Amino acid sequence: MLLITGGAGFIGANFVLDWLAGCSEPVLNVDKLSYAGNLDTLRSLHNDPRHVFVHADINDRETLNRLFAQHRPRAVLHFAAETHVDRSIHRPADFVQTNVVGTFTLLEVARAYWNQLTGENKAQFRFVHISTDEVYGALAPDAPPFTENTAYAPNSPYSASKAASDHCVRAYRHTYGLPALTIHCSNNYGSYQFPEKMIPLMLTRALAGKPLPVYGDGLHIRDWLYVGDHCAALRAVLARGRPGETYNIGGCNEKTNLDVVQTLCTALNRIKPKPRGHYADQITFVADRPGHDRRYAINASKIEHELGWRPAETFETGLEKTVRWYLDHPDWVNRIISGDYRNWVEFNYTQRLASGAFFSEIATGASAKRHRASR
Template sequence: MILVTGGAGFIGANFVLDWLRDGDEPVVNVDKLTYAGNAETLAPLANDSRHIFARVDICDRAALDTLFATHRPRAVLHFAAESHVDRSISGPGEFVQTNVVGTFTMLEAARAYWNGLAGGEKEAFRFLHVSTDEVFGSLEATDPAFNERTPYAPNSPYSASKAASDHLVRAYFHTYGLPVLTTNCSNNYGPYQFPEKLIPLTIINALAGKALPVYGDGKNVRDWLYVGDHCAAIRTVLQKGALGETYNIGGWNEKANIDVVHTLCATLDELRPSSSGAPYAKQIEFVKDRPGHDRRYAIDATRIERELGWRPAETFETGMRKTVRWYLENSEWIAGVTSGNYRHWMETHYAGQA
């Protein structure tokens, strides 16, 4: 049995679905079901006895203690986090609560549980913390990519809260001996991503005939990682990673945001041409840049390949094509998630920015 936090969110849900597709070990899936947690993503597991869902806030220590005592997991995979930079700028408090206080509470609950284990069970236990490359700050065009020894320099409330959580995880290893692992990934994309992020937002808006908003000059660079590759890397780190160590997970795909949008438009032109026949790229609109927008992220994923044997299977082109096809084939999921709170937030955030 493993315990996954945030398993109804984008990356966490993909991990749970992949885990149960590829093996039989049960999952306790802990999620608060905030705006970004979508139970519909887990619909394929509705009648699967291997999937145990618990609607629990990771800041609720008593509920966590009950879950540990009841299910006795051999590992924790901690995905749960507030993760959207724009939301962290308008409401940083929730990010501190979930990402810092929530991680602290998880660590305390896991430490108490681990201290109660004995023998082989105690030796085998792992706490794997999933983090982001944004903790390292921003790179100039000629700077080397982030590696596992790059100093932390977070520039947004989101990345600062994730940096704090990383430091807590490290401290629990060095102070208490809790057997932790940390991963720092680059920008994920793929099925089930909440549509306030660049790639699903572009696909959905393009199909709806709406503007495709691009921040600033569109030349902010990110390293793009297909979510299925990320899930495979996490499984590898859980199995083979050295205790207390950090592993950077990247896609080896540095692309400017405007190039990502043009790639999506060209793929949609091919797979689902607009009714007017006009190229989707004509819908691109540049909007006012967000405060403190990091210029470039890049991940050096050499270590995980050298030491653990993982490398992404998808190229930028194959991963993007898979992603576009998934969104074209899953209109019901999109309709469910693009209502209510999401729609209100998008209208409020992008109003008057064009």
């Protein structure tokens, strides 16, 4: 059995669904069901005996001890985390509690469990920690992509909390011998993503005829990874990864935020045309987030050379699948975009929309030129 933390969140749930679609090995799914946890995503597994769901917080050591003793997992995949940078700016304590203290608690329980294993069970146990490329900080425009040896330089409360959790995992490997591995992934996108994140946010707002809020001049660069490719990489790491190693997982798709939104609008206009005009007409530049890193990029050559993984999707093919999934699953989306989610969007973006005119003529002009060229 695998023990998955955060398995009702975006990447964790996609991994659970992907794993059980191709494997009979059961999954113990532990999730506290915060705002981003969604059991609707796992509805197809209802009454499936291979999927055991437990509503619990990774800070609850007593419950974790009981679950390890009862289910005796052969591996842990640790997805559970607070992940939204904007939320971390407003409520950093939540990120420290989940990402740092929660990871420490899970490590302590996993170490105690692993220590009492013997023989092959102990030799084969793995603790896979899923982290982010944001721990490396920002890249200059002409700098080479992050490698596994890039120095840490986190710039947001979110990335700082993930960096701290990474260091805890490394220390438990070095000090106690726990067979742990760490994954640094780039920006994920795909089905079942909480619509607070960029691509589903823009998609749902485009369909609703609302402004598409692009931070700053829209030229911040990210590497985009389709979630199905990420799941395939994690399977490779679990099967063949070496304890103590770190693996960067990227999509080999560096895009500016403006490029992403324009490409999304073009795909949406082709699949579900707007009655009049173009979805890109809704793009609105808003005040930038504090401390917004300019560029991230991943060098994923290590995992390709050592484990034989590389992304199967281009950004365009992955985005096409993503757009069609959201269009085909309006009920899943509509059950989310209300209540706390709506309150958060209004809180985070209303003031930014009001102050969007702060940009210089040069920045606005350059972005407008890119907009026209894409159309």
